[in-house]
Amino acid sequence: MAHGRLANSGPASNSDSTATILHADLDAFYASVEQLLDPSLRDRPIAVGGGVVLAASYEARSFGVSAGMPGWRARQLCPGLTFVGGHFREYQRLGDEVIEILGAFTPVVERISIDEAFLDVAGAVHLFGPPATIAAAIRGRVRGEVGLPLSVGVARTKHLAKVASQVAKPDGIVVVPPGAEHAFLEHLPVGLLWGVGRVRQAQLAGAGIHTIGQLAAVDGSVLDNLVGKGAGGKLGALAGNIDPRRVEAPRAASSIGAQAALGRRQATTGLLHSTLGYLADRVAGRLRASGRAARTVTVRVRFPGLRSVTRSVTVRPAISETLTLTERAVELAGTALAQHRGEREITLLAVSVSNLVEPACQLELPLRSGASRARSKAAVGASRWLVDRSMDGVRAKFGRAAVGYATVVFSDMDRVPEAFRELAQHDPRSSE
């Protein structure tokens, strides 16, 4: 690193310009947990996953193996690679333990995924010392009590703290003292900025922009033309270190979805019904558990070659009934497929709901005389909702498999471990 590791930020002042934002990020989390659980895997190139690499140990990364890579490609790059199945419940448990340790230093913790969180330690320096000292103490406790390597970035803003923790990896601390921000960022690659992925990195590289310093020097309108207006403004602010976001409590999710990879399959009516039924069942269940209903339903159909289309519909009243969601999803998938008749096979189906609202009172059953179509529709909705609620209750006691709609119970969609689906939801509120 051009700027090395700034292990010391000097004595902390109590002024507003002190860097008190920490970003704590577990290193190669899934892979590190596997190496923790099975000592024979330590110091060896391993990957969690199978068809796709979910996480790679640093030993594997040195061969070029990285998360998201197809399994066959990873084996090509690293012939000695060991694949491990994945202990998803352990990931959740150990991730929670780490977050608990963070909470011992400050209540201002914003968990943003299973393995990383922001902290603002402004109110904790009197108890625990300067931020750099707190960062070191956190790392020590996580290493000692949980057994996992954690990297920490310390800076004045969240975004900068996150960049710093990436620079600190593996297993390090980087402190960016106030005033040193521009020097710190100048020679770092643009890809370290939040919001710069493969595509934008390539766009920027095409314009000769490789470092954050170069990006900060670019005129705003030029940047807008390069990567689009919204992204351009954001990137400019980030590169120029104007980033006022605070550490905050997690919000409720604004969408809920589920998907299932199918391999290559003929899009038969039977496949559509069973798969969409299964997915709608998962989504609607979580929707009801959150006490909300959805106005917008979206279905995604993916074809070979990762080409995908989405179809969505916005309805009123909002829905949370499994069968109603299934019907909308089947209709949408039908529309999408009718518009892509050339496609013989599909590789994935996804159902998601958004536009989430507080449900209207579900128990008003308009069952009096002369049921109009609207009224009978409402009655169907209400009775479906009651059936769903009683199934939710049974499942809460006896597990998902205890009861369900026939197409769902008999579908073969549980190839993906339930624990992985639960983990992927990573709803930060669930582990308070």
Added chain:
DNA sequence: TCTGGGGTCCTAGGACCC
């Protein structure tokens, strides 16, 4: 032989309203 599951945010065009 391009793969897993779960999300967020942004854009652009069109419908529709005043």
Added chain:
DNA sequence: TCTGGGGTCCTAGGACCC
């Protein structure tokens, strides 16, 4: 007769994040 401007909502797609 069809011109102005502004706003909201909806749909489809895409980049990005873990």
